[in-house]
Amino acid sequence: GAGVSQSPRYKVAKRGQDVALRCDPISGHVSLFWYQQALGQGPEFLTYFQNEAQLDKSGLPSDRFFAERPEGSVSTLKIQRTQQEDSAVYLCASSLKPSEAQETQYFGPGTRLLVL
């Protein structure tokens, strides 16, 4: 079946521009996560949704970052007034049941953001 999809796959932005990154989770998956992966590093947690509720946004690096999932399926990560340090791969992941012991997160291909 279809996995997690993200768009665009690549985005080049001029410093100061706003960008919006989209994530389509696996159908029926309750949980949705956003991560930021810098070059050569492991992903770092940004924010988490359970259905439409944003339960944790402690990883968002600044108030320029905003995420939403208004209908509990598709999610958008928005970055306002982009800075060069925002350049990274933004990964989206989803999982089916939050409390299931063997639960794993399925990752999308990521959006590679380059801020010039």
Next chain:
Amino acid sequence: ELKVEQNPLFLSMQEGKNYTIYCNYSTTSDRLYWYRQDPGKSLESLFVLLSNGAVKQEGRLMASLDTKARLSTLHITAAVHDLSATYFCAVDILSPVAGGGADGLTFGKGTHLIIQP
């Protein structure tokens, strides 16, 4: 603060050899994961380990978990070139805020593995 450390960070080995990647984490965790990432690609789930002494195997890869030592290992047996990739371990803590589910994974920096013919 939950911290995850992997070692080695870089590993070059020959086909046919065995090797082990280590993952230490700083506080009690509920689940430990191993992921594989190929260059320019996303993360592929390999194993989920839940309990002390858990061992899982898939092909030439075997993962184990020692919760008392807060240590997981990923063992590679008779390595082949196709296993060249970056391997990440990650841990999470089930959170009542998250309905008993995971509240985001904490990843190690990854082990960049190159297997030479």
